[in-house]
Amino acid sequence: MIAFLIRRLLQGAMVMLAVAFIAFSMFRFVGDPVTNMLPQDATLEQRAELQERLGLNASLPVQFGNFVTNAVQGNFGVSYRNQRPVSDLIAERLPATLEMVFAAVVMSLVIGIPMGVYTALRRDSWLSHLFQALSLTGISVPTFVTGILLILVFSVWLNWLPSFGRGEVVELGWWSTGLLTVSGVKALIMPVITLSLFQITLIMRLVRAEMLEVLKTDYIRFARARGLTNRVVNFGHALRNTLMPVITITGLQIGALIAFAIITETVFQWPGMGLLFMQAVSFVDIPVMSAYLVMVSLIFVVINTIVDMLYFVVDPRLRVDTGQNKTGA
């Protein structure tokens, strides 16, 4: 277990380093921040001087070295655009993105799992077919189309929900939450629906497929043969075994959600990390871009590690002996 954890962490560190390097070397190519940072009448010298000051002329390894040393200390420099420490900016945006992603995850689990279970257990009912059809549509409609349509219907036509932003937020220490105000919650609804639609269907389909597999297994047949009630068999046995891969996928999907949040946040002008990133991209705000990437990979690594740890908790086969299960006949 400890060995496993250490291996995971080492792996995580490797990932982070690789990401940092990729992120970093890439930023040399994404564009020139200088034009954005100077007035239009800037002279050639001003431009050259700014370039020099930005350190864009130093050699790549030197820049990378500086970057990593600083990044390890949580210092990602100052945003060219917002002129504030990137770490502050990220810390400010993190709650917005995480709240949205968290809400989307909860929503996709809360809706996706029961739908998946239902469609697996009642394969031929009309409701199952409906769910199936919905799920296919769900994974076929691009996020941005969903978002645009929601805005059109609920903001412009019906005027029920705000079309952008986070509404009012309440500061709890450094964490700003929109969950405690009515307008905050209202603002959350459409982005979360947009973001989770794909996830709901994904989770539903995954649960359904896994559940169908599990229902075919011998131990489920044997559980039925023992006369256990359907409830116990379906929910006590089948569901629990089904949820194992769901954990992994959900873990991975949190990563995907954070990435997809880029689109959702763009559509809804949600002041989260994705929007920050997109703005940084168009402004060529290099410190913010690198910090975002490193931050996102950090989140992935952390989530994946947690998921792996969860496995130890959930699956007794892993808990007892790690080397043993290889040798089974």
Next chain:
Amino acid sequence: MNMTQEIYSASATQTRPREDVSDMPSVTPVFRIANLKRHFDVSPPLLNRLLERKERQVVKAVDGVSFDIYRGETFSLVGESGCGKSTIAKLVVGLNDTTSGNIEFEGEDIATHSRQDMDAIRHRLQMIFQDPYASLNPRWRVRNIIAEPLTVFGLLDGQKAIDERVATLLECVGLNAQDGEKYPHEFSGGQRQRISIARALASNPEFIVCDEPTSALDVSVQAQILNLMKDLQREFALTYLFISHDLSVVYHISDRIGVMYLGRLVEVGTKHELFRRPQHPYTRMLLDSIPDLKMTGRARTPVGGEVPSPLDPPSGCAFHPRCPHANARCKREAPRPLHNVERGFVACHAVEEGRLITRA
């Protein structure tokens, strides 16, 4: 008198053995296997070993096995699951590398052969597998499956020659020449095993390793296959290394038998020797546990205990925890083979010390 003894004496009196040891077809071994070892490293990763203070774990799947196979005979290996039978089979045909020891095929040590050298003799060794469903590529036509050795070894030139040969082979194993156009899933288990055999025969091998060729088949089909194998052996002067855990099948097909326990051979002998006068306590136990039809209602004497984990085999004689005759020496010291019968041996302290009276 005990049941088993009854069987032994019965069989001894009822029928004469087909062949006697003395008129064995050949006295030169085709295969000479000496002190063959194959270990698998199944240790957990280094980090785990360091942190959890675990030892390096090695499965000694085959741990110092020596035996000879003579031309034209059927040599069988029996033993419980996991004792290393299949591993030996794979070593013999070169599917696995040896850890140490020699495998001499007609005087050449193939264990140390290079790829090229091995290619030269490969077509003389063939193998038939256990699972008739997994041993044929489901996406290939039977014709191509059987022709594959021919094309790979370059034994025949021209599509026509190959087609003819395939047709002959199919008929040889009791199928129709036209069956070559079909796919494996269109055949029953027994028919598939025939196809396997046809493929094995394609390259005119002298020696065929059969790893439980009938254990996935129904008895009625098993009889067909066993008969076919015997016929083919006669027709093509084949030598078989036959592996099974079914003692009755082994008795039926073999000339000589080796009994394996946890990676070692505990006893080798001609089938009549072995079945009539089993020496090793494990062999006796196995024989006792054969359920027999004609003995309905008889309770078998179950072997006590279970096969120990090959990861952590008992010290000394690996069988000692289950052996009624074990003593301190058995726990301590691994027995050496005692060549007290022709073309066979037994590895047991009790036999060596005369503590165990050979039955019958």
Next chain:
Amino acid sequence: NTITWADTSDVYSMDPHGQAISPTLAFLHHIYEPLVRYNKDLEIEPALATGWEVIRPDLWRFSLREGVTFHNGNSFDADDVVASIKRATHQDSPIRGNLPAVSDVRKVDDNTVEIQLNGSYPLLLNDLTNVYILDKEWMTEHGTLNPVDPTQGDQSYSTTHTNGTGPFVLDTRRPDAETVLTVNDQWWDEAQHNLTRIEFTPIASDATRVSALLSGQIDMMLGVPLQDVSRLENAPGYRVLETSGLRTIMLALNQTPDSLHEGDLDSNPLRDQRVRKALYQSINMELIRDRLMRGKSRNTALPVAPAVPGYDASLDERFPYDPEAAQQLLAEAGYPNGFTVGLDCPNDRYVSDEEICQAIAAMWARVGIETRVNARNSSNHWQVALNGGSDIWMTGWATLPMLDSFSLLSQILSSPHDSYGAWNPGSYHNPEVDSLIEKIAVAQDEQERLAMISQAFELSQADIPMLPLHQQPLIWAANDNIQIPQTPDGKVRLWYTTVE
């Protein structure tokens, strides 16, 4: 009375010397004030300075307004002006380029300061409209007397906090989400507005911004997409404000390289005036204005807008749209079958930038010039264009913050040398124009100066160094009950705004 409004991007910083971005400076004008400011007719009027005199061409004296206090209650005096201008012109100041002529600033007495220039410079007042005055004690207290250079990883108190003299006070700020201002009751000027609170939200997406207005979440928006104008005009309760802006959109032509980047011609046809004219005459600006710009743009023959000093109406006559003539010219120049050329455009910078390029490409195609349109975001666009990587590229020039034709002349029409011609990578070069520009730079007499500007324009117009297209429209929309002046410089001045 609260007004909630949205623009396409956020205010970058609260430090008025920490950046040189026009919309940010315009926003900060609500909090901080310069010595002189533009009024709603774009005339310069006294702000923190009540008067000025030119003692020598290179020495100006300003008398300061008395009785002004900063938001924190400190009083405003000459020390603050000196500290602020020093800060703005400091070696590391990002805004240094906005005060190119200032070499020193001195306190004469509590209410008088002198500004020393490094030569004769007629545009000092224009420049000063963008330099805001901060409180010296406050800066000292918070250690932000020196300028803040974000490129050096600097950030300071003043990036997030304010203390100005302006009509509004910063209440709260969440970057990229919301910046709230409340009214400054102690303002020295007489308020012409009736606001108590201003909420500013950046909304980058056009569609979202429009829907936010329509759903009542905001009261006013900048950057109304052209295609939504008619809809907003027809929607009850909304008003569309539009004016022709200062920004002139042009196509710059690269005469530097010996051959074009796109296509495989081994000459540079853009060096031929006839080709340039052919390109000019094959663009149907009327059609672009009527269709793409929905009649909102103002086609122009000059690179500056009418509101910019130096604009000369007599020169503002485009070569007529005439594809036949264009083909004729091409044939004369030796390209009867046209050629292939690249047209690089930003896709996030100007009104309908990409669409204009596409339409022009279609028009050029009809006279035989195959045009490859490369649209990029503006940072990539400029990176390529300013490094000479484009054949023809779209550029826009608003003459801001200077608000004078000199800005354009010195940066675009001057050949590159010293601090001149930074935006002329296409190597347009006319010695007469160059020498005129140098004279304009130091001309003290306004009439003479304007005449020289006209002359420079006229001279360069004949060369066709670039293809002027139009002044792009400034379109805002607001609730009916909001009265707000709109100026061609596109700056929002809420201290002139009333809500009914």
Next chain:
Amino acid sequence: MSTTTQRLGNSLYRFIDSDLFYSFRRSPVTIVASVVVVTLILAAILAPWIAPHDPFDVSTLSLLNSELPPAWVSGGDSAFLLGTDGQGRDVLSAILYGARISILVGLASVAFAMVLGVCLGLLAAYVGGAVDATIMRIADIMISFPPILVALLINGVARGVLPPEMQHDAVIFVLILAIGLTTWVQYARTVRGSTLVEKNREYVLAARVIGLRSRAIMARHILPNVVGPILVVATVNLAIAILIEAALSFLGVGMPPTEPSLGTLIRIGNEFLFSGVWWVVIFPSMVLVLLVLSVNLLGDWLRDALNPKLR
């Protein structure tokens, strides 16, 4: 000669008689989906011949025709069945050409990812050991990185690295590369999983007994037996690839408006949504959704049909 035709006929019969075809015939939804997919693909391939206008030929565009509504709406022009966009481009033609690009990018990136993933997966599974570990670690990293993000990055790099005059033509390859690089992992994992199972199957052992080299075994024996799962992944990924392309184009880093894909068309049209010019966004969106939905339906059916456990 006759035997080959006979064999062909035989195979055809075998296919028509197969369970796969049977389950296909039994599922009307699947039939409709495949008809849609085939129609769209055909339409895309034949776009240069069937499209009423050539949207890439800018010389035929005229602003005079801009923003015409669909032919059946008053003010519409029968020459422009689905109306025109702001440049006077025929929406129908733009959709046909756009679908062509979307499908091309989808298919090519799937092919690229498939080749890459299958090779790496086979290699990992068959060689094992350090090679396996390395490949799978890289795969882990890749999979933990959402495709959109990676594609954004690759795009950014390509834009920076390529000389400006090449960028225009390179966009489509960059897209293919970006999407391919982010989706190969699934193939690799699937192939590796199946290969690990297959490689210990006895038919592979039998081939090894004959002395067949590893590469030949992989190509001739293992690969044909893992095509089923690969096919399923490929179909699903085709849908995903098309969506990623659309998303990238929507974020403005995909195909340029002069050679629009469906995603680009939606991005452009999106700006017109509130202004009543609905046809420039609705029609491309519908085609995109229809295409992706149909591909997904096919993928779903294929997955179930190829999975004997679910029958």
Next chain:
Amino acid sequence: MTAHETTPVLEVSDLHIEFDTRRGALKAIDGVSLQIAPGEILGVVGESGAGKSLTGTAITGLLETPGRISAGQIRLEGKRIDNLSQEEMRRLRGRDIGAIFQDPLTSLNPLYTIGHQLVETIRTHLPMSKKEARRRAIRMLEEVGLPAPETRIDQYPHQFSGGMRQRVVIALALCVEPRLVIADEPTTALDVSVQAQIIAVLKRLCREKGTAVMLVTHDMGVIAEAADRVAVMYAGRLAEVGPVTDVIKHAKHPYTRGLMNSIPTILNDVDRLEQIEGSMPRLASIPDGCAFNPRCPRAFSRCRTERPDLIAVENSDAACWLVEETAMTDRSPWPTSAPSPTADHRRGANA
């Protein structure tokens, strides 16, 4: 025959099971009738696909679509159970009918301790507190010969060897003392030596508790050792039913006889085994008349047209027209020595 003196625990009469497939309904079980008396062990043998498991599945009510009982009745202690509702059937399962499946490695849910699985089974059927149930579980584990049950009850399945797991499975099947146990190849996945132990446990427990057992297997050895009576199935039909010694030693049906003779034995050395040519027909192509007729060396015209029912002969019942004929001619149907195997093996398996 003594089995009729009391009501049989299980009575299957004329059971038909069909699968609806794309090519029409397949008759997988075609008129099978069985009885098992209390305490009796009925062995069911037959080739793979003969329908052994299917019969067992139908009895436990676990038949899944597309399979369905198309005709016939199943009675448990005289009460019809084939037409019960799902819920009623569920209550029966585990309490009155226990089941043991082939593979002990996969029969237990890996995520729960064996104790949990035992307790949950017991408490589903018997009103017991957790503690009582646990005590009963431990006793059960003890009875199946699991060493140190008090500690091992809290272990997970993967911590047990195959043989031990099968003991746990038996404990699970028997923990509520059902009247009938369906054991579907309980030893096939196990080693010979362990096989004997498991059979011994099963046999002892059922004897002690008077449980009727349907022991499905294709291992004649196991049948010979454990069963009281044997039912031989062929292509979804019963070929022969009778006391184990009769069936093995004096088989009446040519199939049974062929089957018995094709088993190699260490009692005598034979060069060639007797073999039944061909293989069992697929369900879709079961021949008219006797299903065995194409492979039967003694088939005659009636066999090809008319399907034989079970006909009582001596202690057994056999579905073979030969039996009827010989009964009339009062001659044993079989010559004392088996017919010599067919001359040419190569014409073998082309059925």
